[in-house]
Amino acid sequence: xxxxxxxxxxxxxxxxxxxxxxxxxxxxxxxxxxxxxxxxxxxxxxxxxxxxxxxxxxxxxxxxxxxxxxxxxxxxxxxxxxxxxxxxxxxxxxxxxxxxxxxxxxxxxxxxxxxxxxxxxxxxxxxxxxxxxxxxxxxxxxxxxxxxxxxxxxxxxxxxxxxxxxxxxxxxxxxxxxxxxxxxxxxxxxxxxxxxxxxxxxxxxxxxxxxxxxxxxxxxxxxxxxxxxxxxxxxxxxxxxxxxxxxxxxxxxxxxxxxxxxxxxxxxxxxxxxxxxxxxxxxxxxxxxxxxxxxxxxxxxxxxxxxxxxxxxxxxxxxxxxxxxxxxxxxxxxxxxxxxxxxxxxxxxxxxxxxxxxxxxxxxxxxxx
Numbered sequence: 256x257x258x259x260x261x262x263x264x265x266x267x268x269x270x271x272x273x274x275x276x277x278x279x280x281x282x283x284x285x286x287x288x289x290x291x292x293x294x295x296x297x298x299x300x301x302x303x304x305x306x307x308x309x310x311x312x313x314x315x316x317x318x319x320x321x322x323x324x325x326x327x328x329x330x331x332x333x334x335x336x337x338x339x340x341x342x343x344x345x346x347x348x349x350x351x352x353x354x355x356x357x358x359x360x361x362x363x364x365x366x367x368x369x370x371x372x373x374x375x376x377x378x379x380x381x382x383x384x385x386x387x388x389x390x391x392x393x394x395x396x397x398x399x400x401x402x403x404x405x406x407x408x409x410x411x412x413x414x415x416x417x418x419x420x421x422x423x424x425x426x427x428x429x430x431x432x433x434x435x436x437x438x439x440x441x442x443x444x445x446x447x448x449x450x451x452x453x454x455x456x457x458x459x460x461x462x463x464x465x466x467x468x469x470x471x472x473x474x475x476x477x478x479x480x481x482x483x484x485x486x487x488x489x490x491x492x493x494x495x496x497x498x499x500x501x502x503x504x505x506x507x508x509x510x511x512x513x514x515x516x517x518x519x520x521x522x523x524x525x526x527x528x529x530x531x532x533x534x535x536x537x538x539x540x541x542x543x544x545x546x547x548x549x550x551x552x553x554x555x556x557x558x559x560x561x562x563x564x565x566x567x568x569x570x571x572x573x574x575x576x577x578x579x580x581x582x583x584x585x586x587x588x589x590x591x592x593x594x595x596x597x598x599x600x601x602x603x604x605x606x607x608x609x610x611x612x613x614x615x616x617x618x619x620x621x622x623x624x
Contacts, residue, residue, distance in 0.1 A: 256281055256566035259311040261332055262323030263288035263297045264417075266346070270323065270559045271301045277554055278563035279624045280570070287311055289324075308332070312339040319344065319369075319569075321562055326422030329372075330355040337362045337370070342569060344371040344562045348431055348589065349582045351422035356586055360579050369568065371575050372582035374432040374522070375561030377439045380549035381520045381529045383614045385510070388547055389440060390613070393531055394512030397441060400492030401509045402433045404523075405500035408478045413460040413467075424476030425498040426451075426589050432522040433494070433508060434585050440510065440519075441486045443607045444588045449482035451596035454499050482592050487607065517547075525557045551619040563622045564614075576611035584608040 258274065258281055260267060267286070274281040285304040288294040298305035311317055312335060320336045322329060322345035330350045336343045337359065349372035350356045363370040376382065389397065406429060412418040418428060438444065458474045460467045478498040485491045506521035515534045520527025529547040553560065561577040568575035587606040595602040 256319055256569065257284050257317050258282065258319045258321055258562065258566075259284060259306070259314075259317045260286040260297075260321045260323060261288075261308060261311070263290075263293040264323060266558070267297060267323050269556050270321065270562070271297060271303075273554065273557065273559035274562060275301055277557070277624060278559060278622055280566045280622050281559070281563050284317060285311055285314075308335075312336060312341065318342060319562070319566065322346070325417030325420050326351050326427060327417070327420040330359065333359050333370070334362065337366055337368055340366065340368070342369040342565070344565055344577075346372075347374065348372070348422060348427050348586050349579065350586070351427065353587060353590055356583050360583055363579060369565055369575060370579040371561055371565040371577045372579060373435050373561065373577040373585065375558065375564075375577050376432055376522050376525055377436045377611075378560045378564060378576065378614055379520070379525045379557060380551055380553055381527055381547070382436060382439075382522075384547040384549050385517055385519050385529045386440060386613055387550075388517060388529070388531055389510065389512075393515065393533070394510065394517055395514030395534075397490050397510060397512045399490065399511045400437065400441065401511070402437065402493065402507070403495045404429065404433060404504065404506040404521075405497045406504045407500060407502035408474065408498035409458055409461055410502050412458060412472070412474050413462040414465055418476070419472060419474055421476070424478070425496045426477055426480045426592065429498070429504070429523065430480060430494070430496045431585060431589065433496075433506065434588055435581070436508065436519065436522040437484075438581065438585060438588075438608065439611055441488065441490050442610050443487050443584050444604045445485050445487035445489075446601050446603050447482055447484050447588060447592045447595055448601045449480060449592035449595045451477040451593060452479040454478055477593075480592065482595075484588070525553060526555050551614070551616040553619070553623075560622075564618070567618065567622050574609075576614070578611070580608040581611065
């Protein structure tokens with residue numbers, strides 16, 4: 256699958272490395288960026304061509320584009336790419352509004368094109384081990400879940416300017432990883448209640464190496480989200496993202512059941528162990544913590560596996576796991592939380608989606624070198 260990458264920021268490096276060195280069914284041919292010199296630098300590093308967006312969309316050899324820009328730019332780029340007949344995969348949320356996402360989903364269907372958009376960390380070996388353990392009833396009937404993650408917006412937004420743009424808040428930029436994982440394990444969300452906060456719209460650049468160190472900037476996105484979520488199947492849990500705390504990011508994700516619990520690795524990473532804690536036989540029995548084994552290997556940072564999996568899905572004519580319906584539902588959940596924060600009431604999440612199929616070691620062997 257011949258692919259062009261749109262966006263040459265920090266995250267592009269690991270995608271380009273994996274799509275040229277790890278996955279065998281992706282051929283990166285070009286890249287572009289808002290600043291041409293950034294694209295040229297990446298092109299020289301990975302032996303590809305630096306092109307403009309217009310050139311990429313006009314090139315009939317390019318079959319798919321990977322969008323790695325800020326979320327505020329996704330809609331216009333994805334729309335143009337679909338109209339040009341390209342399959343599209345994008346990181347984070349598909350768009351920043353539900354109306355834009357609806358339009359893109361309909362356009363992809365109309366054109367018969369694939370649109371993938373979800374953090375692909377749920378395809379990691381550890382997460383898939385969790386999925387298998389829950390499916391096999393290792394923790395019995397699932398009764399609740401708990402998601403709690405931290406980061407430091409003061410520091411991150413000092414140098415990652417896209418976090419100051421619409422769609423750069425802690426829920427859309429960070430919480431989306433955990434919500435995508437949650438839906439993959441327990442199914443679509445039915446209703447939500449949330450509180451959104453922003454400690455301050457005025458922040459001070461705190462990165463000494465930055466040219467704007469010590470200067471004030473505006474941050475108008477949510478920096479804290481506290482929520483109750485209930486799946487359509489009736490499982491209720493809590494969701495807490497605190498952007499006024501620690502760096503590096505810390506993420507905790509626990510699934511509780513009648514026979515035990517599972518600790519899910521940080522959904523913002525590909526590394527970490529999945530830990531099963533079975534119900535002890537009695538009050539005096541020791542508590543066991545069992546590291547779940549994985550069925551297939553991946554690099555410590557496997558970003559791009561969603562692109563490779565989608566390329567195989569296109570070739571095979573099957574739905575891709577990080578598909579547009581999943582991404583649409585996760586965005587709908589996020590925006591429903593935002594609506595709840597304004598109304599002070601529970602809000603229904605109207606959309607739904609299928610739970611993606613588990614990954615298999617056969618598929619990994621097929622798409623990896």
